[in-house]
Amino acid sequence: MLLLSSCATTALYGNEFEKVSSDVYTLKIYWGGPPPAFQDLQEILDTVDKRLDKEAKIFISSSNIYTAYEVIEREQHGGSFVYEVKFLK
16 A cells, blocks of 8 residues: 655745735745645645735734735646735725
8 A cells, every 4th residue: 555645835936925906915826745646636725825824924914004814816827826815904
């Protein structure tokens, strides 16, 4: 019996939140790990969502106006996910 264990990793490669409109930003997060055939999609999504949460909290703490955020949209682009996020006051 062969057991495969994997975990997704994330990277920003210098990406930061980019302003789209008032209080709405995008962030591109890259993920890596074993090929998707050997990795559960939900595990990938959970890992990338946790990275977004970490980066959003850093962004909020560095601003003097935002207190929370909500994800408007998440799109997969090959080995990355692009999040559209609205920061709340």
